Amino acid sequence: MKYPLTIAAIALAALMPPAEAAALRDSGDPLASARWSEMQKAFLAGAPVLFDPRVKVIAPSTAENPMQVPVTVDASGLPGVVEVVVFADFNPIVQVLRFFPEGAQASLGFRVKLQQSTPVRAAARTADGVWHVGGTWVNTVGGGCTAPSAAGASKDWQQHLNEVSGRQWSEGPNAGRLRLRIVHPMDTGLVAGTPAFFLEEINFTDAAGQRLMRVQTYEPVSENPVFTLNRNLADGPVEANGRDNNGNAFKARIAP
Amino acid sequence: MKRLLGALWLVVVGQVGAADFDYRLNARPIARDVYAFIGQTEDFTTANGGNIVNTAFIVAPQGVIVIDSGPSLRYGQQMRRAIAAVTAKPIALVINTHHHPDHFLGNQAFADVPIAALAETRTGIGADGNAFAENLFRMSGDWMKGTEVQVPTQTVTAGQLDVAGRRLQLVALDGHTGADLVIFDEPSGVLFAGDLVFNGRAPTTPHADIAHWLAGLDRLEALTREAGFKVLVPGHGAVTSDATPIRQTRAWLNWLTAAMRESASAGLDMNDVLARPLPAEFADLPMAATEYRRSVGHLFPAAEQAVLGGGK
Numbered sequence: 372m373k374y375p376l377t378i379a380a381i382a383l384a385a386l387m388p389p390a391e392a393a394a395l396r397d398s399g400d401p402l403a404s405a406r407w408s409e410m411q412k413a414f415l416a417g418a419p420v421l422f423d424p425r426v427k428v429i430a431p432s433t434a435e436n437p438m439q440v441p442v443t444v445d446a447s448g449l450p451g452v453v454e455v456v457v458f459a460d461f462n463p464i465v466q467v468l469r470f471f472p473e474g475a476q477a478s479l480g481f482r483v484k485l486q487q488s489t490p491v492r493a494a495a496r497t498a499d500g501v502w503h504v505g506g507t508w509v510n511t512v513g514g515g516c517t518a519p520s521a522a523g524a525s526k527d528w529q530q531h532l533n534e535v536s537g538r539q540w541s542e543g544p545n546a547g548r549l550r551l552r553i554v555h556p557m558d559t560g561l562v563a564g565t566p567a568f569f570l571e572e573i574n575f576t577d578a579a580g581q582r583l584m585r586v587q588t589y590e591p592v593s594e595n596p597v598f599t600l601n602r603n604l605a606d607g608p609v610e611a612n613g614r615d616n617n618g619n620a621f622k623a624r625i626a627p
Numbered sequence: 628m629k630r631l632l633g634a635l636w637l638v639v640v641g642q643v644g645a646a647d648f649d650y651r652l653n654a655r656p657i658a659r660d661v662y663a664f665i666g667q668t669e670d671f672t673t674a675n676g677g678n679i680v681n682t683a684f685i686v687a688p689q690g691v692i693v694i695d696s697g698p699s700l701r702y703g704q705q706m707r708r709a710i711a712a713v714t715a716k717p718i719a720l721v722i723n724t725h726h727h728p729d730h731f732l733g734n735q736a737f738a739d740v741p742i743a744a745l746a747e748t749r750t751g752i753g754a755d756g757n758a759f760a761e762n763l764f765r766m767s768g769d770w771m772k773g774t775e776v777q778v779p780t781q782t783v784t785a786g787q788l789d790v791a792g793r794r795l796q797l798v799a800l801d802g803h804t805g806a807d808l809v810i811f812d813e814p815s816g817v818l819f820a821g822d823l824v825f826n827g828r829a830p831t832t833p834h835a836d837i838a839h840w841l842a843g844l845d846r847l848e849a850l851t852r853e854a855g856f857k858v859l860v861p862g863h864g865a866v867t868s869d870a871t872p873i874r875q876t877r878a879w880l881n882w883l884t885a886a887m888r889e890s891a892s893a894g895l896d897m898n899d900v901l902a903r904p905l906p907a908e909f910a911d912l913p914m915a916a917t918e919y920r921r922s923v924g925h926l927f928p929a930a931e932q933a934v935l936g937g938g939k
Contacts, residue, residue: 429898430898431898431901431920434924435920435921435923435924435925436924436925439924439928441896441897441898441901442898443896443898443899480896480897480898482897512762512765536932536935536936537935537936538894538934538935538936540893540894543893543894544893545893545894545895548894550894550896550931550935551935552931552932552935552936597897597928597931597935599894599896
């Protein structure tokens with residue numbers, strides 16, 4: 372085997388299907404990125420790391436629109452996830468978002484601005500402190516982070532700032548799914564004369580007051596972000612509340 | 628081994644073809660005094676140099692009317708030489724059907740003659756032309772050498788246009804882009820549909836308004852039912868003498884619209900939508916998988932917003 376596994380990884384591999392176990396490794400970036408060791412230092416410093424196929428990062432291999440690259444992170448096959456950090460090695464602003472699944476599944480769909488071709492990765496921390504890393508390369512013509520937001524060109528975006536629209540699905544193959552869109556320019560600060568202006572935090576809470584998920588968002592998340600979450604079952608309304616880096620708060624109720 | 632040698636031979640010949648930057652344009656007669664250059668039903672590559680588009684010309688009594696100028700300066704120059712091999716008459720007018728780069732980046736080779744387009748097409752070429760050209764440099768490579776944007780110099784409007792002793796009917800539609808000009812050449816019965824119609828190649832949608840496009844296709848199909856109609860020239864793909872490519876384009880757009888709407892209603896995320904398989908009807912259509920993926924990016928956000936609660 373090219374990359375020998377540690378004892379812990381071998382113990383873990385014994386519990387997994389053979390195909391997934393074969394893909395497990397604790398060194399040697401499967402995406403062969405020159406930035407991997409920097410990424411590891413910045414986000415996962417000092418903690419044990421496993422490249423783990425149960426952390427799925429789904430994105431088109433070639434992005435049609437670098438301003439709106441769809442990314443789906445699904446770590447729901449990995450038990451006990453407490454935190455997931457998403458980053459893109461070659462983006463001028465590397466960190467995309469963090470989410471903390473509590474009552475919801477460890478999965479999140481969103482869109483991201485990419486400046487050039489880059490790995491997009493998710494590292495999922497389990498309760499034992501191990502970071503499980505998955506990722507995929509996205510090729511793009513780029514420019515996503517230094518192009519002005521569409522809001523900058525329209526006169527009335529401020530009237531709609533932080534407006535939330537959303538829906539839950541209670542039946543069909545996507546039962547338990549919640550999708551929402553928030554009107555926000557998500558300016559990166561990399562366009563001359565336009566300071567960084569972006570959503571920082573979104574909390575999802577169920578009718579009983581239990582938190583489903585907390586999401587920390589950063590500049591690379593796309594303008595007018597759309598999120599897809601999965602509850603284990605759709606049970607009553609969900610409250611979404613949050614704020615941006617200028618202190619503008621929002622609160623919305625998403626009916627089932 | 629034989630197969631390997633054959634493949635090697637193809638590689639070598641392919642490279643020779645690319646190295647001389649010759650599009651090998653062949654003026655195909657499609658009606659009396661009307662000729663078309665038919666491009667590949669492919670995407671832009673460094674092998675085809677962007678020759679994926681149909682252009683055409685009409686030999687009118689007092690001069691030549693050119694319809695679209697191709698994807699590069701070299702194409703425009705070679706097109707002009709190919710026209711000169713057919714007729715000694717001067718070029719009277721170039722018409723750009725819409726503001727997509729494969730239809731106007733050859734304009735530079737016709738800078739000495741009037742170039743006409745709908746008002747919105749002129750504005751669009753002025754605003755987006757350079758970005759489009761940059762993108763084609765990236766996709767087609769050195770075939771693009773020396774290509775610069777030449778904005779049309781004249782505005783045409785819907786209705787009758789008499790040029791060089793020939794009577795054209797101009798129909799101003801939209802939907803593929805914000806302004807799509809359809810040209811009907813009365814004497815020959817040739818209908819130049821521009822990119823409102825694709826034949827044997829999946830349509831592209833980066834600036835599409837699908838509802839408008841479908842309405843435009845209905846107008847076009849009505850034109851093919853008129854007594855004088857003989858030949859349909861789509862923007863991409865083979866020339867026909869019937870409305871089959873119009874129906875094919877409509878079927879694709881109807882399916883695409885329904886797929887976006889159903890996906891949004893079912894709660895799919897954009898990556899789920901991208902993963903949907905193509906229906907059997909379109910499985911063998913050239914460029915279908917690529918254009919579907921691109922169209923999801925163009926069209927799904929609006930379908931999704933409608934389901935999530937409109938512009939709220």
